[in-house]
Amino acid sequence: MPHPSAGPTRSLRRDAAPADVGGAGSRAPLRPPLTLLVGTGLAALVVTLLVAVTIGPADLAVGEVVRSVLAHVGLREADVPRLHDAIVWDLRLPRVLTAAAVGAGLAVAGAVMQSLTRNPLADPYLLGLSSGASLGAVAVLVLGVGLLLPVAAFAGALLALVATLALARTGGTLTPTRAVLAGLAVSQLAAAATSFVIFWTATGDSYREILSWLMGSLAGATWSSVTIAAGALVVVGTVVLLAAGRLDAFAFGDTAAAALGVDVERTRWAMMTLVALLTGAMVAVSGAIGFVGLVLPHAVSVVTGPAHRRLLPVAGLAGAVLLVWADTLARTVFDPRELPVGIVTALIGVPVFAVLLRRGRGGTWS
Template sequence: MRRRTPLTLLVLAGLAALVVTVLVTVTIGPADLGVAEVARSIAGHLGLPVEAVPRLHDAIVWDLRLPRVLTAAAVGAGLAIAGAVMQSLTRNPLADPYLLGLSSGASLGAVAVLVVGVSLLLPVAAFAGALLALVATLALARSGSTLSPARTVLAGLAVSQMAAAGTSFVIFWSSTGDSYREILTWLLGSLAGATWTSVAIAGIAVVVVGAVLVLSATRLDAFAFGDTSAAALGIDVDRTRWTLMTVVALLTGAMVAVSGAIGFVGLILPHAVSSLTGPAHRRLLPVAALSGAVFLIWADTLARTVFDPRELPVGIVTALIGVPVFAFLLRRGKGSAWT
């Protein structure tokens, strides 16, 4: 049996990669910034005694780029955790955080406020839409039977299609002028409007909800062997699945509220990371979170710089990267859980 890399080493390596990624990506852009200057700007705002940074450069770092980079880190971590948990609860390697119709529900809520010009309410409307989609999915899956993985997936698909139809109707009926571009950018996923409020929403959700899910690692491991085996281990399968799916929905709703629907992060990262950590969620979840954070920061950096001064929605970049990676993992996984 191949020995696994110690979890402590993986986490320390992930943290080091994340810190370096944050410092380097904040320097990337039209302004001539260096890593040392970025570090001094951050240290100065944290109250540490360092040499002052020119005011313009300090504003670029602290008010523009750093909130966006940290929001990308939090969203990437949250989506990776949510994807890993959903794949376990549904025993479906193709599951992602949006399986329960959350993305479509959030999109419907967001588009509804964008077309009426109340963009300040976008995070609230997106989060509310995601929660309503969750309630509809779980109610439909629960009706007349237990909450099985297959019924949950089918219910999520139905709710997702209904919400997507509602979104299309709202856009067709009400959208005019430049609102089309704003709506399309949000639907494809974008971190362009990230602020320190976005950092707080996504960061708190990842820390609080992520901790709850990591503490549930043993129960998540039990689901890998099926509902019967999990019940034999003393787990209330139906109640646990309801609870953890609700927790994942809260996490996903917070991520979608600040970034829109960014695909492939929650689908690909858990599979890629599991080759290093193994399937145990106590190891998988923290490493997936760090990997998702680093991945989305770099993806967003590409989105905002490759075609400068024009900017791509980050969801396009994650799809362009995610599809070939998914194909590679699918090819390599012949005969395993992928089949």
């Protein structure tokens, strides 16, 4: 398997094949209508959210969850026991909503990065964002000011982005290969700095807190986390979806995209910056959660095809559902102990990716 630093890769491609674009002598495969895919995804997400909130040590019913939510938004009188209402509104609902927003954001960011770099092994953390965010987060954790963790993580991700793009531009035009290599360099530097900070300053219980965050955790999710993650998803996701046609053009290479009227360098800069903002917001509230942004775009494209107008919304919904269930498993399987959700997504993502690899032999990924 090629390393991401190899730049554009011919293996595992989910780029548009002749069958996908309806070239001469080919027949476009039949795909489910987008409305059906989105409607099914929305229904699955609503059911997932309602059921996930009921799962935990306290025995809750779906009806209680619905009544609690309706009461808090002013649509009915509160008739849920106060303890159950607090569990729903203050503990579980912010967590599952944050998980949904983070899962959707990572899936969308992964799909965009794979298109911009023409690298099927790209994920949202390719530009060193995860390592930069980790450095910022660890710095405030060892200083004992955990309340500033989201701000520090987001700032670290943005600094990593600036360093990556500046390094990539030192050799001239920003290209996928330069961006990938610069991102790897910045990622390694930030990871080394993070390790040094932990080695030099972390003591006692701070090790466990730092490790949990580095492996991805939604345990500290609040309504502020929901606002950060959902706000970034709505704003950036809308802009990216409106640019779906330009993202499709990148599948055929920079020369072909330019011939189609796309300002390649400006579009790549703008899209990478947007993806960095989206990823930074997600990492700031959840830590680094792997495999969602790598696997989901490939898995969903089997159903949607490579067109981003179809791929992005369906990947977002699938990522939301996946991460909610992964986090539910993380917090309940070994109760009262809690696994970092990044462990669960890796355990799910590796087998799924292996299946996709096997199915892709000789197909649209070859």
